[in-house]
Amino acid sequence: MSEPGKTKFQVDLRRHLRETGVEENLTHLICEIAEASKYIIHSIRTGDLGVAGTSNLYGEQQLALDVLADRILRKRLDHSGVVANMMSEEMDQIIPVSTDWEGKYSVAFDPLDGSSLVDVNLAVGTIVAIFPGYDLLRPGREQVAAMYILYGPRTTLVYSIGDGVYEFGMYNLMEYTLQHEYITLKPKGKLYSPGGLRNQYTPGVEAYVSSLEKRGLKLRYSGGFVPDINQILLKGEGLFLYPHLKNLPRGKLRLLFELNPMAYLIEQAGGAASDGHQPILDLMPTQIHERAPVFIGCKDDVALAEEMLSTHEGKKDAPTKQGRSAKISA
Numbered sequence: 001m002s003e004p005g006k007t008k009f010q011v012d013l014r015r016h017l018r019e020t021g022v023e024e025n026l027t028h029l030i031c032e033i034a035e036a037s038k039y040i041i042h043s044i045r046t047g048d049l050g051v052a053g054t055s056n057l058y059g060e061q062q063l064a065l066d067v068l069a070d071r072i073l074r075k076r077l078d079h080s081g082v083v084a085n086m087m088s089e090e091m092d093q094i095i096p097v098s099t100d101w102e103g104k105y106s107v108a109f110d111p112l113d114g115s116s117l118v119d120v121n122l123a124v125g126t127i128v129a130i131f132p133g134y135d136l137l138r139p140g141r142e143q144v145a146a147m148y149i150l151y152g153p154r155t156t157l158v159y160s161i162g163d164g165v166y167e168f169g170m171y172n173l174m175e176y177t178l179q180h181e182y183i184t185l186k187p188k189g190k191l192y193s194p195g196g197l198r199n200q201y202t203p204g205v206e207a208y209v210s211s212l213e214k215r216g217l218k219l220r221y222s223g224g225f226v227p228d229i230n231q232i233l234l235k236g237e238g239l240f241l242y243p244h245l246k247n248l249p250r251g252k253l254r255l256l257f258e259l260n261p262m263a264y265l266i267e268q269a270g271g272a273a274s275d276g277h278q279p280i281l282d283l284m285p286t287q288i289h290e291r292a293p294v295f296i297g298c299k300d301d302v303a304l305a306e307e308m309l310s311t312h313e314g315k316k317d318a319p320t321k322q323g324r325s326a327k328i329s330a
Contacts, residue, residue: 013157013168013176022161025082026130026145029105033128034157036076037149038174040069040111040126044118044151065118066090069111069126077107084134087288089113089257094136094288101134105144108136110257114224123152125226129261137288140260141281148261150230158183158233160268165233180234185271189237189298193221193228195252200245204276204312208305212239225253229262232297233269239297241305243276251275251293255285259294272302276309 011019013034017027043065070090077083077097084101087094089110098104107130114124130145131138147159155170156179165183168176192212201209220238222228232238242253253259263273263280273280273296283292295305 011178013178016166016168016178020161020163025103026105026161029077029080029082029107029130030145030147030159032076032080032082033073033107033109033126033147034149034168034176036073037126037151037155037157038170039072040149041151041155041170043068043072044124066112066115069115073109073111073126083107085136087136087256089254089289092288104133106131106134106136108256108260110254113226113258117222117224122222123150123224123227123230125150125224125230127226127258127261129256129264136256137285139282139284140255140263141279143260143264143281146261146264148226148229148265150226152227156230158230158265160265162268165265165269167234183233183269184236185232185266185269185298186237187298187300189217189232189239189301191218191220191231191235191238192297192301193231193238193240194219195221195240195242196245196248200247202244202246202313204309205241205243205245207312208308209241211304211308212301225258225262229266229296232271233265237298239295239301239305241295242293243295244293248291250291253291253294255280255283255290255292256288259292259296263294263296266296270299271297272299273297274302274306276306 014031017030070088077086082104083097084104085094085096085106087108107128110127112124113127117124126149128147129143131142132144145161150156157168157176159166167180169179170176194209220231228240232240242251244251259280266273273294275292276295280294295302
């Protein structure tokens, strides 16, 4: 196994996946998503930054880029031949792709997370969770892969299949080549990215954030989930939180499209992700667009959040395990 850090040789994404023994259909799926990102980045650079004249199921006005990115990904996944079901943050139901799900995957994705930042030229991204078989309503720990693509000064792709976290950069001929492998996080960090209005923090969250400030952590918050998580991974330290708020007791971020894939990547890098009481990856979704609070990043910093919330707000009762159909393997 190579040491963490930059790689010595230029290896493209497909070759890397094959050489590391990734299953053929999963290799094809990851590469299809990478191909879709090339069209999305072109749309960001040249496309319409205005509104689409439609709203998503949350009542939020959709931007033209939201709609276009969603169409690009859905079309690519639909024609990939390896997808059973897919679910977009922009849609209100699971989209069946194939009735023959044997050897195929189900994909949940946020096509353009942070799209409202495009018109002020800040980084945005695509987030993807991949599950075996046809079932998407399952704990995030059952993912077989997770990835995001960051559209910033550089376009980069970060992924994991459960064997470490890898970063690829888009360079010559718009091909992704390996930049960093086995990305790891320190136990504690020196920066934090807090989401939500401070005056809506609950007593436990306020006490926790105050403790981070007293420790001298630097505040680094872009307003985008992808660039903030990318900052934590590439710097090897830090914490992101979008907690439960007085006016948003379930937080803001969506479990299926945003939290599960990012929690998978952070855990693979040696970090942790929690809703303040239990690991994000152990949460059982009861609906497609379920939300959850999140504390994600360095393991010791996440553990401290759980400890302080328990002290100031009481221990949350563990949820009753819910029955579900037998696990379906790809």
